[in-house]
Amino acid sequence: MIYARIAGTGSYLPARVVPNSELEQRVDTSDQWIIERTGIKQRHLAAPDETTCDLAEHAARQALAAANCQPEDLDLIILGTTTPDRIYPSTACLLQARLGNHGAPAFDVQAVCSGFIYALSIATQFIQAGTAKKVLVVGAEIYSRILNWQDRNTCVLFGDGAGAVVLEASDTPGILSTHIHAEGQHNNLLSTPGTVDQGQIRNGAGFTEMQGSEVFKFAVNALSSVVDEALQHNQLQPSDIDWLIPHQANIRIIKATAKKLKLPMDQVIVTVPEHGNTSAASVPLALDVGVRDGRIQRGQTLLLEAIGGGFTWGAVLLKY
Numbered sequence: 001m002i003y004a005r006i007a008g009t010g011s012y013l014p015a016r017v018v019p020n021s022e023l024e025q026r027v028d029t030s031d032q033w034i035i036e037r038t039g040i041k042q043r044h045l046a047a048p049d050e051t052t053c054d055l056a057e058h059a060a061r062q063a064l065a066a067a068n069c070q071p072e073d074l075d076l077i078i079l080g081t082t083t084p085d086r087i088y089p090s091t092a093c094l095l096q097a098r099l100g101n102h103g104a105p106a107f108d109v110q111a112v113c114s115g116f117i118y119a120l121s122i123a124t125q126f127i128q129a130g131t132a133k134k135v136l137v138v139g140a141e142i143y144s145r146i147l148n149w150q151d152r153n154t155c156v157l158f159g160d161g162a163g164a165v166v167l168e169a170s171d172t173p174g175i176l177s178t179h180i181h182a183e184g185q186h187n188n189l190l191s192t193p194g195t196v197d198q199g200q201i202r203n204g205a206g207f208t209e210m211q212g213s214e215v216f217k218f219a220v221n222a223l224s225s226v227v228d229e230a231l232q233h234n235q236l237q238p239s240d241i242d243w244l245i246p247h248q249a250n251i252r253i254i255k256a257t258a259k260k261l262k263l264p265m266d267q268v269i270v271t272v273p274e275h276g277n278t279s280a281a282s283v284p285l286a287l288d289v290g291v292r293d294g295r296i297q298r299g300q301t302l303l304l305e306a307i308g309g310g311f312t313w314g315a316v317l318l319k320y
Protein backbone atom coordinates (compact mmCIF):
# COMPACT_ATOMS: atom_id res chain seq x y z
CA MET A 1 0.00 0.00 0.00
CA ILE A 2 1.35 3.43 -0.95
CA TYR A 3 0.54 6.23 1.48
CA ALA A 4 0.86 9.98 0.99
CA ARG A 5 2.80 11.28 3.97
CA ILE A 6 3.38 14.91 4.99
CA ALA A 7 7.15 15.35 4.72
CA GLY A 8 7.23 19.07 5.58
CA THR A 9 5.03 22.09 6.23
CA GLY A 10 5.46 25.83 5.74
CA SER A 11 3.47 29.04 5.96
CA TYR A 12 3.64 32.76 5.44
CA LEU A 13 1.74 35.79 6.68
CA PRO A 14 2.13 39.29 5.21
CA ALA A 15 3.87 41.75 7.53
CA ARG A 16 1.00 44.19 8.04
CA VAL A 17 -1.21 43.37 11.03
CA VAL A 18 -4.63 45.02 11.14
CA PRO A 19 -6.33 44.90 14.56
CA ASN A 20 -10.11 45.18 14.94
CA SER A 21 -9.64 48.74 16.23
CA GLU A 22 -8.44 49.81 12.76
CA LEU A 23 -11.66 48.45 11.21
CA GLU A 24 -13.72 50.45 13.73
CA GLN A 25 -12.46 53.51 11.81
CA ARG A 26 -13.72 52.14 8.46
CA VAL A 27 -17.14 50.60 9.18
CA ASP A 28 -19.82 50.63 11.88
CA THR A 29 -18.40 47.79 13.96
CA SER A 30 -16.63 47.22 17.26
CA ASP A 31 -13.75 45.12 18.57
CA GLN A 32 -16.21 43.61 21.04
CA TRP A 33 -18.72 42.56 18.33
CA ILE A 34 -16.02 40.99 16.15
CA ILE A 35 -14.46 39.06 19.04
CA GLU A 36 -17.80 37.88 20.48
CA ARG A 37 -19.27 36.77 17.14
CA THR A 38 -16.14 35.40 15.44
CA GLY A 39 -13.16 35.20 17.84
CA ILE A 40 -11.09 37.36 15.45
CA LYS A 41 -8.77 39.96 17.06
CA GLN A 42 -6.59 40.83 14.07
CA ARG A 43 -5.69 39.75 10.54
CA HIS A 44 -2.63 40.12 8.28
CA LEU A 45 -3.13 42.02 5.03
CA ALA A 46 -0.89 41.88 1.98
CA ALA A 47 0.96 44.98 0.78
CA PRO A 48 -0.38 46.55 -2.44
CA ASP A 49 2.49 45.12 -4.49
CA GLU A 50 2.33 41.63 -2.94
CA THR A 51 0.70 38.83 -4.94
CA THR A 52 -0.83 35.48 -4.04
CA CYS A 53 2.15 33.85 -5.75
CA ASP A 54 4.53 35.82 -3.47
CA LEU A 55 2.78 34.47 -0.38
CA ALA A 56 2.67 30.96 -1.85
CA GLU A 57 6.37 31.04 -2.68
CA HIS A 58 7.38 31.87 0.91
CA ALA A 59 5.20 29.06 2.29
CA ALA A 60 6.34 26.60 -0.38
CA ARG A 61 10.05 27.26 0.20
CA GLN A 62 9.58 26.66 3.94
CA ALA A 63 7.73 23.40 3.31
CA LEU A 64 10.38 22.26 0.81
CA ALA A 65 13.16 23.02 3.33
CA ALA A 66 11.30 21.17 6.10
CA ALA A 67 10.87 18.18 3.78
CA ASN A 68 14.50 18.34 2.65
CA CYS A 69 13.18 18.43 -0.90
CA GLN A 70 14.42 20.40 -3.91
CA PRO A 71 11.95 22.09 -6.30
CA GLU A 72 13.19 19.87 -9.15
CA ASP A 73 12.21 16.78 -7.13
CA LEU A 74 8.52 17.76 -7.26
CA ASP A 75 6.44 15.84 -9.77
CA LEU A 76 3.17 17.70 -9.13
CA ILE A 77 2.16 21.16 -7.87
CA ILE A 78 -1.42 21.87 -6.77
CA LEU A 79 -2.47 25.25 -5.40
CA GLY A 80 -5.82 26.07 -3.81
CA THR A 81 -6.84 29.71 -4.26
CA THR A 82 -9.85 31.92 -4.88
CA THR A 83 -7.71 34.97 -5.45
CA PRO A 84 -5.29 34.02 -8.26
CA ASP A 85 -2.79 36.56 -9.54
CA ARG A 86 -4.23 36.37 -13.04
CA ILE A 87 -7.27 34.90 -14.79
CA TYR A 88 -4.66 32.67 -16.39
CA PRO A 89 -2.08 31.14 -16.26
CA SER A 90 -2.81 29.43 -12.95
CA THR A 91 -1.00 30.64 -9.85
CA ALA A 92 0.40 27.09 -9.61
CA CYS A 93 2.21 27.66 -12.94
CA LEU A 94 3.50 31.06 -11.74
CA LEU A 95 4.75 29.36 -8.56
CA GLN A 96 6.40 26.58 -10.55
CA ALA A 97 8.38 29.19 -12.52
CA ARG A 98 9.42 30.98 -9.31
CA LEU A 99 10.61 27.75 -7.74
CA GLY A 100 12.48 26.68 -10.86
CA ASN A 101 10.68 23.39 -11.37
CA HIS A 102 10.41 22.22 -14.98
CA GLY A 103 7.87 19.85 -16.45
CA ALA A 104 5.82 18.80 -13.42
CA PRO A 105 2.08 19.27 -13.94
CA ALA A 106 0.83 22.34 -12.07
CA PHE A 107 -2.73 23.51 -11.59
CA ASP A 108 -5.01 25.53 -9.32
CA VAL A 109 -8.01 24.21 -7.46
CA GLN A 110 -10.95 26.56 -6.94
CA ALA A 111 -12.92 25.39 -3.92
CA VAL A 112 -12.71 28.62 -1.93
CA CYS A 113 -12.08 27.92 1.79
CA SER A 114 -12.00 24.15 1.10
CA GLY A 115 -9.32 24.63 -1.57
CA PHE A 116 -6.49 23.13 0.47
CA ILE A 117 -8.57 20.12 1.57
CA TYR A 118 -9.59 19.54 -2.06
CA ALA A 119 -5.97 19.94 -3.23
CA LEU A 120 -4.69 17.57 -0.54
CA SER A 121 -7.31 15.05 -1.54
CA ILE A 122 -6.35 15.23 -5.23
CA ALA A 123 -2.63 15.00 -4.40
CA THR A 124 -3.30 11.90 -2.29
CA GLN A 125 -5.02 10.17 -5.21
CA PHE A 126 -2.02 10.85 -7.46
CA ILE A 127 0.39 9.42 -4.89
CA GLN A 128 -1.75 6.36 -4.12
CA ALA A 129 -2.13 5.67 -7.84
CA GLY A 130 1.67 5.70 -8.16
CA THR A 131 1.51 8.65 -10.60
CA ALA A 132 3.43 11.08 -8.36
CA LYS A 133 6.00 10.68 -5.60
CA LYS A 134 6.57 14.22 -4.32
CA VAL A 135 3.78 16.77 -4.45
CA LEU A 136 3.68 20.39 -3.35
CA VAL A 137 0.23 21.33 -2.06
CA VAL A 138 -0.41 25.00 -1.30
CA GLY A 139 -3.31 27.11 -0.06
CA ALA A 140 -2.70 30.81 -0.72
CA GLU A 141 -5.01 33.80 -0.70
CA ILE A 142 -5.11 37.57 -0.84
CA TYR A 143 -8.76 37.59 0.09
CA SER A 144 -8.58 41.27 1.04
CA ARG A 145 -8.65 42.10 -2.70
CA ILE A 146 -12.20 40.73 -3.11
CA LEU A 147 -13.60 42.37 0.03
CA ASN A 148 -15.82 45.44 -0.01
CA TRP A 149 -14.19 47.50 2.75
CA GLN A 150 -17.50 49.35 3.26
CA ASP A 151 -19.39 46.12 4.05
CA ARG A 152 -19.15 45.26 7.74
CA ASN A 153 -20.81 41.88 7.13
CA THR A 154 -17.72 40.60 5.34
CA CYS A 155 -14.69 42.89 5.64
CA VAL A 156 -14.03 42.11 9.31
CA LEU A 157 -13.88 38.36 8.73
CA PHE A 158 -11.00 37.66 6.36
CA GLY A 159 -7.22 37.89 6.18
CA ASP A 160 -4.37 37.07 3.78
CA GLY A 161 -1.78 34.30 4.01
CA ALA A 162 -0.42 31.03 2.65
CA GLY A 163 0.34 27.54 3.88
CA ALA A 164 1.97 24.59 2.17
CA VAL A 165 2.88 20.95 2.60
CA VAL A 166 5.16 18.60 0.70
CA LEU A 167 3.55 15.18 0.37
CA GLU A 168 5.67 12.16 -0.45
CA ALA A 169 4.99 8.53 -1.26
CA SER A 170 5.65 6.31 1.75
CA ASP A 171 5.02 2.73 2.79
CA THR A 172 3.97 3.91 6.25
CA PRO A 173 0.88 6.08 6.96
CA GLY A 174 0.31 8.80 5.95
CA ILE A 175 -3.01 10.18 4.93
CA LEU A 176 -5.59 7.59 5.96
CA SER A 177 -8.54 8.98 4.01
CA THR A 178 -9.90 12.10 2.35
CA HIS A 179 -13.56 13.07 2.03
CA ILE A 180 -14.72 15.94 -0.17
CA HIS A 181 -18.22 17.17 -1.03
CA ALA A 182 -20.06 19.99 -2.77
CA GLU A 183 -23.60 21.31 -2.86
CA GLY A 184 -23.76 23.80 -5.72
CA GLN A 185 -27.42 24.68 -5.18
CA HIS A 186 -26.22 27.02 -2.39
CA ASN A 187 -23.89 28.97 -4.70
CA ASN A 188 -25.54 32.32 -3.89
CA LEU A 189 -25.08 32.17 -0.10
CA LEU A 190 -21.36 32.89 -0.36
CA SER A 191 -20.12 34.27 -3.65
CA THR A 192 -18.10 36.83 -5.57
CA PRO A 193 -20.56 36.99 -8.45
CA GLY A 194 -18.86 39.27 -10.99
CA THR A 195 -17.76 37.98 -14.39
CA VAL A 196 -15.00 39.54 -16.48
CA ASP A 197 -16.48 40.42 -19.86
CA GLN A 198 -14.77 42.59 -22.48
CA GLY A 199 -12.43 43.99 -19.84
CA GLN A 200 -15.25 44.94 -17.45
CA ILE A 201 -16.67 43.22 -14.37
CA ARG A 202 -20.32 42.44 -15.19
CA ASN A 203 -23.28 40.49 -13.80
CA GLY A 204 -22.48 41.48 -10.22
CA ALA A 205 -19.62 42.89 -8.22
CA GLY A 206 -16.08 41.68 -7.76
CA PHE A 207 -16.62 41.62 -3.99
CA THR A 208 -17.47 38.81 -1.60
CA GLU A 209 -21.16 38.65 -0.66
CA MET A 210 -22.28 36.38 2.15
CA GLN A 211 -25.47 35.50 3.96
CA GLY A 212 -23.58 34.88 7.18
CA SER A 213 -26.12 33.16 9.37
CA GLU A 214 -27.19 30.76 6.56
CA VAL A 215 -23.54 29.89 5.93
CA PHE A 216 -22.99 29.44 9.66
CA LYS A 217 -25.85 26.92 10.02
CA PHE A 218 -24.81 24.93 6.97
CA ALA A 219 -21.17 24.93 8.11
CA VAL A 220 -21.92 23.51 11.57
CA ASN A 221 -24.00 20.65 10.11
CA ALA A 222 -21.74 19.83 7.17
CA LEU A 223 -18.56 19.82 9.26
CA SER A 224 -20.14 17.71 11.97
CA SER A 225 -21.22 15.18 9.35
CA VAL A 226 -17.92 15.06 7.45
CA VAL A 227 -15.80 14.53 10.58
CA ASP A 228 -18.12 11.61 11.47
CA GLU A 229 -17.71 10.25 7.96
CA ALA A 230 -13.90 10.37 8.23
CA LEU A 231 -13.88 8.64 11.63
CA GLN A 232 -16.36 5.94 10.59
CA HIS A 233 -14.44 5.24 7.38
CA ASN A 234 -11.34 4.47 9.46
CA GLN A 235 -13.26 2.79 12.31
CA LEU A 236 -11.82 5.34 14.72
CA GLN A 237 -13.39 7.06 17.72
CA PRO A 238 -13.15 10.79 18.44
CA SER A 239 -10.85 9.86 21.35
CA ASP A 240 -8.33 8.52 18.78
CA ILE A 241 -7.79 12.07 17.46
CA ASP A 242 -4.77 13.92 18.85
CA TRP A 243 -5.41 17.21 17.04
CA LEU A 244 -8.32 18.81 15.23
CA ILE A 245 -7.05 21.32 12.66
CA PRO A 246 -10.21 23.10 11.54
CA HIS A 247 -10.90 25.79 8.99
CA GLN A 248 -10.49 29.08 10.85
CA ALA A 249 -13.64 31.01 9.94
CA ASN A 250 -15.34 31.49 13.28
CA ILE A 251 -14.43 30.30 16.79
CA ARG A 252 -18.08 29.38 17.39
CA ILE A 253 -18.07 26.98 14.41
CA ILE A 254 -14.75 25.52 15.60
CA LYS A 255 -16.13 25.00 19.12
CA ALA A 256 -19.27 23.34 17.72
CA THR A 257 -17.16 20.81 15.78
CA ALA A 258 -14.91 20.15 18.79
CA LYS A 259 -17.99 19.66 20.99
CA LYS A 260 -19.46 17.22 18.49
CA LEU A 261 -16.20 15.25 18.72
CA LYS A 262 -16.13 15.67 22.52
CA LEU A 263 -12.61 16.98 22.00
CA PRO A 264 -11.30 19.50 24.54
CA MET A 265 -10.29 22.83 23.01
CA ASP A 266 -6.68 22.22 24.04
CA GLN A 267 -6.60 19.55 21.33
CA VAL A 268 -7.71 22.03 18.69
CA ILE A 269 -5.28 24.25 16.78
CA VAL A 270 -6.87 27.71 16.83
CA THR A 271 -5.41 30.57 14.79
CA VAL A 272 -8.60 32.49 13.99
CA PRO A 273 -7.91 35.22 16.63
CA GLU A 274 -4.58 36.12 14.96
CA HIS A 275 -5.20 35.25 11.28
CA GLY A 276 -8.94 35.71 10.68
CA ASN A 277 -10.34 33.58 7.86
CA THR A 278 -7.59 33.13 5.26
CA SER A 279 -9.79 30.89 3.08
CA ALA A 280 -7.73 28.15 1.36
CA ALA A 281 -4.68 29.10 3.45
CA SER A 282 -6.36 28.65 6.81
CA VAL A 283 -5.90 24.90 7.38
CA PRO A 284 -2.27 24.62 6.18
CA LEU A 285 -1.40 27.78 8.14
CA ALA A 286 -2.88 26.29 11.32
CA LEU A 287 -1.13 22.97 10.64
CA ASP A 288 2.23 24.69 10.24
CA VAL A 289 1.71 26.75 13.41
CA GLY A 290 1.01 23.54 15.38
CA VAL A 291 4.00 21.73 13.87
CA ARG A 292 6.46 24.58 14.41
CA ASP A 293 5.45 25.31 18.01
CA GLY A 294 5.93 21.61 18.81
CA ARG A 295 2.35 20.71 19.71
CA ILE A 296 1.92 18.42 16.69
CA GLN A 297 4.30 15.47 16.88
CA ARG A 298 5.22 12.71 14.41
CA GLY A 299 2.95 9.67 14.74
CA GLN A 300 -0.04 11.63 16.01
CA THR A 301 -3.50 11.39 14.43
CA LEU A 302 -4.78 14.63 12.89
CA LEU A 303 -8.21 15.54 11.59
CA LEU A 304 -8.34 18.45 9.13
CA GLU A 305 -11.62 19.97 7.92
CA ALA A 306 -12.90 22.97 5.99
CA ILE A 307 -15.99 24.44 4.34
CA GLY A 308 -16.33 27.23 1.81
CA GLY A 309 -18.30 28.81 -1.00
CA GLY A 310 -19.94 26.42 -3.41
CA PHE A 311 -20.74 25.07 -0.92
CA THR A 312 -17.67 22.85 -0.82
CA TRP A 313 -16.46 20.99 2.25
CA GLY A 314 -14.26 18.13 3.30
CA ALA A 315 -12.05 16.40 5.83
CA VAL A 316 -8.71 14.63 5.84
CA LEU A 317 -7.68 12.12 8.50
CA LEU A 318 -3.98 11.39 8.72
CA LYS A 319 -1.06 10.10 10.72
CA TYR A 320 1.47 12.88 10.87
Ligand code: UT7
Binding pocket: 028, 029, 030, 033, 034, 037, 038, 113, 152, 153, 154, 156, 211, 212, 213, 214, 215, 216, 219, 249, 250, 253, 277, 279, 307, 308, 309
Ligand atom coordinates in the same frame (compact mmCIF):
# COMPACT_ATOMS: atom_id res chain seq x y z
O1 UT7 B 1 -15.07 30.48 5.22
C1 UT7 B 1 -16.30 30.08 4.69
C2 UT7 B 1 -17.23 29.85 5.75
N1 UT7 B 1 -17.66 31.12 6.32
C3 UT7 B 1 -18.18 31.08 7.49
O2 UT7 B 1 -18.20 30.03 8.07
C4 UT7 B 1 -18.83 32.31 8.06
C5 UT7 B 1 -20.09 31.87 8.71
N2 UT7 B 1 -20.86 32.92 9.35
C6 UT7 B 1 -20.44 33.55 10.47
O3 UT7 B 1 -19.33 33.34 10.92
C7 UT7 B 1 -21.42 34.45 11.16
O4 UT7 B 1 -22.71 34.25 10.62
C8 UT7 B 1 -21.05 35.95 11.11
C9 UT7 B 1 -19.85 36.21 11.97
C10 UT7 B 1 -20.77 36.35 9.67
C11 UT7 B 1 -22.20 36.79 11.62
O5 UT7 B 1 -22.54 36.37 12.94
P1 UT7 B 1 -24.08 36.10 13.32
O6 UT7 B 1 -24.09 35.81 14.75
O7 UT7 B 1 -24.59 35.05 12.38
O8 UT7 B 1 -24.75 37.49 13.06
P2 UT7 B 1 -25.90 37.89 12.02
O9 UT7 B 1 -25.46 37.74 10.63
O10 UT7 B 1 -27.16 37.18 12.43
O11 UT7 B 1 -26.04 39.42 12.32
C12 UT7 B 1 -26.37 39.90 13.60
C13 UT7 B 1 -26.34 41.42 13.58
C14 UT7 B 1 -27.01 42.04 12.36
O12 UT7 B 1 -27.71 43.18 12.79
P3 UT7 B 1 -29.30 43.15 12.92
O13 UT7 B 1 -29.81 42.85 11.54
O14 UT7 B 1 -29.60 42.06 13.90
O15 UT7 B 1 -29.62 44.53 13.40
C15 UT7 B 1 -25.84 42.48 11.51
O16 UT7 B 1 -26.16 43.59 10.71
O17 UT7 B 1 -24.98 41.87 13.57
C16 UT7 B 1 -24.83 42.86 12.54
N3 UT7 B 1 -23.47 42.83 12.05
C17 UT7 B 1 -22.48 43.54 12.62
N4 UT7 B 1 -22.45 44.37 13.67
C18 UT7 B 1 -21.26 44.93 14.00
C19 UT7 B 1 -22.97 42.13 11.02
N5 UT7 B 1 -21.65 42.38 10.90
C20 UT7 B 1 -21.32 43.24 11.88
C21 UT7 B 1 -20.13 43.87 12.26
N6 UT7 B 1 -20.14 44.67 13.33
N7 UT7 B 1 -18.97 43.64 11.61
